[in-house]
Amino acid sequence: MIRRVAILAAGTALAMGAPAAAQDHSMHGMPMPKAPAKPKPAAPQQEAKPDPDKPADGGPTDHGGMDHGTMPAMQAAGTALEAGDAPAPAPPTDHYADRFFPAAEMERSRKVSMREMGGRPLGSVLFNLAEFQPRSGGSAYRWEGEGWFGGDVNRLTVKSEGEGLVRGGIESAEVQLLYSRAVDPYFNLQAGVRHDFRPGPARTYATLGFEGLAPYMFEVEGAVFLSTRGELLGRLGGYYDQRITQRLILQPRAEFNLSAQDMPAQRIGSGLTSAELGLRLRYEIARRFAPYVGLSWEAKAGRTAAYARADGEKPSALGLVAGVRFWF
C-alpha cells in the first residue's frame, strides 16, 4: 500500500510539475519536468486509492529518494488523449422541456428568461451640468443632460441643453430626440431631430452624430444639424474625468459650435460660432449625486461675435459656476 501511495503521490508530483518540483525536488537537483501532461499518475487498472489523510504534497512525503527514470511507463488515457476532429451535430429543432410541460407555458417562460438574460431594456438620465452662474445682472442657470432607454445596441436617446436668467427667462433651449445605435465597442451613432425653442424663432433640424469613449478615456460627441430651411450647423465636444481621489473629480470640458452660413435671426455667423472651455471640480457624495464648482469660459467667434457686439453684449465671458452633476 505504501509503495502504491508513493507511486501515486509521485505521479501527482510529476503531473503537478512545478509546485512539487519547486518545493521538494529542486533541492535534490532533479530536473524540472517541462511538459507535465504526458506521464500518467497510475496505470488504468490500478484501483488502489491513496490514503486520503495523507497529503499528496509537502509534509512528510519525501520524493527525494525516488528515481523517476524507473517509473513504469504509463499509458495515456482520459484527458491526456488528443481530441479528434469529428463534426459537430446539427442543433435540435425542439425544446426538450416541451416533452414534460405544456408548450405554451414553456414558451412563456422562454420569453421571460431570454428577456432576463440580456434582453431587458433599461434607462437612465444624466445631467452632466445643472448649474448656476452668478452674474452682475442677476444669476444665470444652465443645464445639459442626456437620457437613454433601450437595450445594449439600440436605444432611444434624448438630449437637452439650454440656459437662461433666473429673472429673465430662458435664453436658449434645445431638445434632441435620437435613435442611438452601438456601432463598435465604444461608439454610438445617433440620428434624429433637434428642436430649438430659443433663441429667435424656433428651428428644427435633422441630426446625425456620434457619441462615445475615445482612446485615453475621453468622452466625446459630435453632430451635424440640417435645419428645415437648409441651414447646416455642427458641434464637437468632449470631457475627461480626472479622478483626484475616488470621489473628487476634475472635469475639463470643451465644446465648439460651427455654422456653414449666417443666420441673423439666431445671431449666428458662419464659421466657428462659439467655443466653451470649462473646468469643474465635483465631489461624488454618491455616484449619482455630485455637487461641483468650476469655471466656465465662453466665447463667441467671428461673425457671431460681431452680432453680439452689435447687440451690446460682450462676446466672451469667464464665470464661476456651481451646480450638481446627478443621474437617476
Place this chain on the structure above:
Amino acid sequence: MTKTIDRRTLLRGAGLGAGGLALAAWMPAWAQSVSPGLTPDLPTVSGEDIRLRIARQRMAIDGRHYRAIGVNGTVPAPLIRLREGQHVRLHVENALDEDSSIHWHGLIVPAQFDGVPGVSFPGITPRSTFRYDFPIRQNGTYWYHSHSGGQEQLGLYGPLIIDPAGPDPVRYDREHVILLSDHSRSSPEAIFRNLKAMPGYYNYQRQTLAGLLAGRDQKGRDRAEWGKMRMDPADISDVTGAAYTYLVNGHGPFDNWTALFKPGERVRLRFVNAAAMTSFNVRIPGLRFTIVQADGQHVVPVEVDEFQIGVAETYDAIVTPMEDKAFTLVGEAIDRSGMARATLAPRPGMVAAVPPLRPRPLATMKDMGMDMSSMDHGGGDASGGMQGMSHGAMPAPRGVDPSAERNASARLGGAAAAPPSLAGMDHSRVDPSATGGTPGADMAGMDMGAMRMRDFSYAPEVRKTPGVQTLSPMPMDRTGEPGQGLEDVGHRVLVYKDLMALDRNPDVRAPSRSLDIHLTGNMERFMWAFDGVKMSDTMEPFPFVEGERVRVNLINDTMMGHPIHLHGHFFELVTGHGDHAPRKHTVIVQPGGKVTWDFTADAVGDWAFHCHLLYHMMAGMMRTVSVRPKGGPA
C-alpha cells in the same frame, strides 16, 4: 419527513451563547452564530419528502436588518442532507408574488428537474408548488439556489450535502458548513441598472491622481498606455464591498459566526461559494487546509494555505487545529474591498486576530491575454504554485491608491497591510529588469499596434458585435496559477493543477471533437456573452449527441475571471492528470486565460450553461447546451 427547527434546538443554539436566540429566527441551526458542527440529530431537512417554502423575509446582519428571500423562514436556506442511493421528492412552494425556481447545483438530475426557467421547466409561478422528484446518484458537498431574476442575491441559496452510500474516504471528527455569500441593501435590479449605466459604479479602488503623486499603483506611463486602450486595470470586481456585506452562513463579519472544535480534532469544512458576484480568497492564518473534495468530487488530498473559490464552486477541506485557541477564517473578496469573517474556536465567545485586508491587485497585460514574458515557459504551467518564481509578470508592489475605500469589514483587520508580501520571498533570484516594472511595464518596449486587441481572425466563431471589446491574442492556460492577486502572497495557494481525482474518471475515451467557446464582454457597456452572442439573442443551443465525448476550450477574451457552470454534467479539467482529471461543475477561467475540459454528454435534455456571476448572466452570458440521442428525433 421534513424536519423543522424545533424549540429544543433553538434553545440549544441560544445556550451556546452570543445572542443565539435573537438570531435563531433567521438562521438554520447549523448557521446559528455559534455552531457545534453538523451532527446527525441537528435539524436539517432530510428524508424522502422535503418541503421548502420560498418567501420574503428579513434577516439581521451585523445588527442591521435587511430585506431577503429565504426558505422555510431562514437565510441561508436550510441544509438539505441526503444519502447517496436514496430517492427524494422536493415540494417547493413559491410564496412570492413573482416566479421562482430552485436549481440543485452540481446534482445529476433528469433535465426536467434541473430548475432553470425557460430551459428545463416553466418556473414556479406565484403561490404554486412544484415537485422535484429524482434519485440521488452521487455524494459530496453541493448547494441549491434560485435561478430566477436576482433572487439568489437576496438569500435564496442553501447547502446540500449527500453522504456517501459506503464508507466516506474522508476521515473527520466534526464537520461545519462554511457557506460564503454577499448581501446588499440595493435590490438586484438596481445594481444591474447601475452597472449598465456606469460599469465602474461600485469600484472605489480605482487609480487616481493622488495615487500617482504618492507613487502608488501604476506609473504614469503605464496609466497612459492603459488609458489609450480604454481599459481599467483596477476593474477586478463589478460589484464590491461598496454594495456588499460578505457573509459566512448568513452572518456578517462583526457577527463573527463561530465554529467549535476540540483541539486535535480533524475538522471538515464544507466550503460553498453561494455569492452572487464575489469570488473569495479563503484562508485561516495558523492552519493549513487539506483539500479533499472539489465541487463534491473527491480529490487526492492536497495541502494549501489558501485557495480562491469562484462563485458556485465548493471545496471540502480538513483542518486540524491542535492548540486550544481561536483561529480566524477569512474570506477576502478578490478585489479586497471587504471580507467575510468567522472564527474557529474551542469555546464560544473567543476571537483571534483578524488579518488586515491585503491590497487589491491590478490587472496586467497577461489578464488581457497578451502576456509575452511567460511564453518561453510554454503552456503557462511554469508559474503554477511556484511562489517566488514567476516574477516576470509580477508588478513591483507600489501600494494601493491612498484614497481607495473598503467596506466596514476592513476595520476588523486594523491598519492596512504592508504591500503584499514580500516577506519570505527571495528577491535575489528575481531578474532585476522585471521587478522594476508595474503591470504593463513588461510591454513598454512593445509596439502595441503589433498585437491588436480586437482582431477577429483570432476567433472566427465570435460574432462581431459591440459587445466584444477585446479578443485575447494569446490566451494562456492559467490553471497552474493561483488566481488574480494571489501570485505572491508568501504561502502556498491552491491551483487547479493541484487537483487530481481520487477515483479514476468514469469515461477515459479520447474526445471525438473539440469546441472553442469564447467568453466575451465589453466592460464599458457591461455586456457579457459567449462568442459575442447573448442568451437573449438566441435560444439555439451548443448541440451535443448523447454519449459523445467532447473537449471544450473556454477562452476568456475579457479582463475578468468568469466562473463558468455547466448544468447536468461534470467535466474533467485537462490539467495534466490523464484519467484522474479533477471533475467539476464550475470552473474559473482567469482573465485572458483559457481552461480546457473534456466531458461526456450523457444526460439527454437541454441544459443551462452560464457564467455564475449573477449580473454577467443577467447581461446575457448564458446559453443552452442540448444533448440528444444519436440519430433520434431532432
